Amino acid sequence: MSEVVQKSKLAKVAAGSMGNLTTEQKNEALLLMADALVTESAAIIAANAKDLQRGRELGTSASLLDRLMLNESRIAAIAEGLRQIVELPDPVGDTLETFDRPNGLRIHKIRVPLGVIGIIYEARPNVTVDAAGLCLKTGNAVVLRGGSAALHSNEKIVEVLHGALERSAIPADALQLILNADRSSVDEMLKLNGLIDVLIPRGGHSLIQNVVNNASVPVIETGAGVCHTFIDESADLEMAIRIAINAKAQRPSVCNSMETLLVHEAFAEKHLPAIAEAFRAAHVELRGDSGALALVPSMNEAVDSDWGTEYGDYILAVKVVSGLDEALDHIRMYGTMHSECIVTENAANAERFLQEVDAAAVYHNASTRFTDGFEFGFGAEIGISTQKLHARGPMGLPALTSTKYRVYGSGQIRE
Incomplete structure (x- = not known):
């Protein structure tokens, strides 16, 4: 069994219990995660230094190295992003609409988690934390596949976040990171119908188009920005x-x-x-x-x-x-x-x-x-959607939910 399949299965199992968590339990987990990032910032910076050194050796541009670089102030800002998510309303369980039918059925439309979200992204390790926080707050499990440029940084960050989750009500398996940096791991995620419910690509034009054009799993397209x-x-x-x-x-x-x-x-x-x-x-x-x-x-x-x-x-x-x-x-x-x-x-x-x-x-x-989740008042964002279905623009918490109809009856049958 490949790493992608194994970790996606773990996430799928964890997702089954995520919907039962209270807002308080999810918020407590996010606060533990934020504190852990700050406490372990030295270890994260040391891991990030390996990625930066590799980037310099490969001739990575100064702008991309800037996207990759972590220091104490940036880690503190990333942790603050998690704390801001805690302060945002939890959309899960919100009743969007209620109505009664002539036959006596009572129908409630409510927000529910999407399930397992797969996120494919490039050289910005802050995305690892933002994605984890937003997905977990909305009761989703998440499978992350970052770029090879930030592999050491992402691995250490997820290790730190797992340590925090083990002290919370959220199962640690709800957060997965794919370590296989070969493109085959991306290609495998694109076809994992039944294990991954939706994919969100974040990065340059070629990455996004690869996902959009080749995925059989539903995709929320976050666009390149010309x-x-x-x-x-x-x-x-x-x-x-x-x-x-x-x-x-x-x-x-x-x-x-x-x-x-x-x-x-x-x-x-x-x-x-x-x-x-x-x-x-x-x-x-x-x-x-x-x-x-x-x-x-x-x-x-x-x-x-x-x-x-x-x-x-x-x-x-x-x-x-x-x-x-x-x-x-x-x-x-x-x-x-x-x-x-x-x-x-x-x-x-x-x-x-x-x-x-x-x-x-x-x-x-x-x-x-x-055009940014923080600036729009949404807190950390999962991405900026340029498509027209489901979500568009900066995607905050409500964009990571779907809906479910709860139908209450008293013995009705359809004639």
Whole structure:
């Protein structure tokens, strides 16, 4: 029996008892997990150092190493994320609807756990804790398969969390980590119908598409983020620069960072050099189309592939557009339905942008970096869904539940 099957079976058994746990029992377990992370932070950092060293030897980029790196403050923040989940309402057992039928049947629609959630992700060990906390709070068991880049970090983190769970009412088997870093372990998870109830991929475009295209287990698609900011003709310059710099440079490695800046031609003629200078000061490489290059010749020339690339780095594609129509067309062509922003003082243009752009989150005069579970008040998120079924946008606790109809009768039979 493979590791994937063995651990998924353990999770399936554990999931059978998870629905009986009280909110208090689940919260107590999460607090124990948070405390254990802080207490064992030195051991986690030591394990993380092995991953960082391997990453440097393999030539991993600075932005990816940043995603991978753990220190005391980051571990404390991850632990605080678990404590914040404790403070959030438990959706399991909520009655969403009740109604009576003419034949006397009483029907209640309630929230229930999904069951066993499989999560496939890459080089961010904080996802290990976020996923565990959200899944366990909602009464789900979870099978985690992280990337090889964070293998030592994830193994130590799960070891620490298991130690905490053994002192709680939650069975430790409800949290499983696949240690086999070969792609075959991912391929196996994609076909584990009957053991895994839903898969959630988190990572780059190729990982997500592999899961979406090859899984027979149901998938909640979390999208790659080719996010845009469109600076309209009427935009306030200071606001536009502040939003654009934040959207790109505040943390370029994450999926809600901006990858393409679209600038109205009239605004660009007046202000693109100043915008470019602000990005240079933020150490961002600019790749411009012909219109941008004409105004700022020091930019690198963009190629066709730049418009659809999620850089995850200090690189930004810049395009000068004739107006809102061209901006909308460009986003329709290259956007990934994640997060899109318009900076404008024109209320009609803002409303049209918000209405017509097909994305999980659309912004008027605010950075795309806010597409995040914490910023939306959901607590730590399991991912940002870019699909349209079940859940969309930052996925907090309710997105990790399904529904069940409880039907109460007094002997009714169907004629």
